Amino acid sequence: MSKPITKITPNAAVFFDNDPQDELITLNIGPTHPATHGVFQNVVQIDGERIVSGVSTIGYIHRAFEKIAEHRPFYQITPLTDRLNYCSSPINNMGWHMTVEKLLDIELPKRVQYMRVIVMELARIADHIICNGILGVDTGAFSGFLYVMQEREFIYEIFEEICGARLTTNIGRIGGFERDFNEIAFHKIEEFLKRFPPVLKEFENLFVRNRIFIERTSGVAAVTPETALSYSWSGPILRATGVDYDVRATAPYSSYEEFEFDVPVGTNGDVYDRFMVRNDEMWQSLRIIEQALEKIKKEPAGVFHADVPDFYLPPKEQVYTNMEALIYHFKIVMGEWETPKSEVYHAVEGANGELGFYLIHDGGRTPYRLHFRRPSFVNYQMFAPMSSGMLISDAIINMSSLNVIAGELDA
């Protein structure tokens, strides 16, 4: 078992000066390498199989979302957030809605909050499925990935039933949802709760005590909690080091405080622990969804948005027949709504960690400044320095266990 990483030299600026004899090989991993699972590049110097130093280059799919957001009304920013972490876009959508609701002081009915919790936890499961499945593929176990991929497909079917889209969902609105979950959606969620546990159990059995998997992952890229905190890590990879920081537990939003769930933590902070933390989080997510379904049954049916006509679009059929609805519709679409001058930081627990929205509003039609605190971006900066001294094959599985999503990395 290799030693945990305690001290890391900052980004390797000396990269091209440390090989005067020209004995090392320079290797490009990326920008479109199958092992990066996204568009970003790592230039590494290798001595045989071992990485001597590396430099990360990112920004290949930078789309200037923060600049675009300064020119768009609030509700048109939701589709931008879809494209941050596109493996779990509903969490990003909800995070953005909640940021605006915090700015506008909108209190949501309990039922809507529980609906949101269901959607967010489904998205978290979908994201963790991808990460753990891909980690299996990178360690040479392909079949587990295929088993769970079918369930991810089923989650997308649920999203399709709720909002009509599958990947970039644009789900919900400021103040609630655009429509109620229909019968089929509820039915599918319940079916998912029945069919997913055995599949996840099978997936788990393929890996958890699999000797090959343990040999490949245990002790690889082990990080101490001090280093992880110093690099501002968050999410499952921070919890794998033993720090129990989960935004859902420390600063509950959307009524998470009413749910009973555990925050799984690891001990070594290595790739195996990250796998296990994600795996346990999926079980916890299932628990949360179960509770949320029970809670929804106790709430008045048919409530799917808050009563805030100033910010929530009226039903379309009323716009054509009802004067008041027409006025509200016009005001919202033209951005003639009264908003306070304020600034808000709101964080949600994204699938990769703390996803923060820092919104500065000057009362205009668009945000004055909107900054996304993107967990992938913050988490990934440690990758190049921590790869020094690692085998290439270890660095690859380290990368997939960080679950870097290029869209979130580059914004």
Add this chain to the structure above:
Amino acid sequence: MDKLNNQIVIDRLQEQFGEQVRIVAEPHGLLTVATEAMSILDVLAFVKDDVALRFNYLTDITAVHYPNEERDFCVVYHVHNLLQNLRLRIKVFISGPTPTIPSATPLWNGANWMERETYDFFGVVFEGHPDLRRILNMDELEVFPMRKEYPLEDPNRVDKKDFYFGR
């Protein structure tokens, strides 16, 4: 130990720094203080290491451009006390053709890319940063695109003239 709250933070900061730290506001419960570029490192080190405060987690560094203000750039730090679950926002207003501020990389390794991103988009120079290069934009870019004077679309493009779209 008492639960840490904003009032304790205010008292500790004023006891230590006096006039150097101004209390700006508490929007939505998040205490916001402002300080000067020359004392920012001391303030950050103090809130990080002080036994009562312990804001040891750097959440975010970013900047805001206010072209109409006298000091037109604001660098914003979000720090977080994970044990007591309290956040603190620290603002520094700076100006000049190349706005300059000391780097927080000696305190947090994670500040590295956050500061590179801020430099990339606003041109704020972080003194003492080990590797201050552009990060998301291409290296050849000559402007800092998040500044307010920089238009959203390239005005020199010839394929998007209005008359092509009947405007």
